[in-house]
Amino acid sequence: MADAHFPVATLGPGRRLVLWLQGCALACPGCMSRHTWDAAGGYATTVGDLLRLWDEALAEGADGLTVSGGEPLAQPAALAALLRGAAGLRHRYGDRGREADLLVYTGYEPGEV
Ligand code: SF4
Secondary structure, eight states: OOEEEEEESSSSSSSEEEEEOSOOOOOOTTOSOGGGOOTTOSOOOOHHHHHHHHHHHHHTTOOEEEEESSOGGGSHHHHHHHHHHHHHHTTTTOOSSSOOEEEEOOSSOTTTO
16 A cells, blocks of 8 residues: 545545555556555555545545555455445445545556456
8 A cells, every 4th residue: 555645636526535556567657656666665454444544534525536556456356345345335424416436547458457
């Protein structure tokens, strides 16, 4: 895990929780997030801890969750568990006329995903 912030207003619509996952092997030219490349860097956390952050953000009116990096798809099982859990929580504080959205940034092409 590289970082987490709430609220962020630039990586998707509205006020968002943003999670930057650690580790990326794609090495895109001009990458601005080289500090997230080393899969052994960052800090260890759990899907449960991240879902607690999401729950807290929803309680404070978050409009969505953005998962970035790093390359989120480099940790497919953990990412799937995170998104499954996040989707299950997003109605919890629901009476705002719509549900919070989930957004994942990736460096892969659609055919590679
Ligand atoms: S996918 Fe993102 S973090 Fe990885 S090299 Fe490309 S721009 Fe950088």
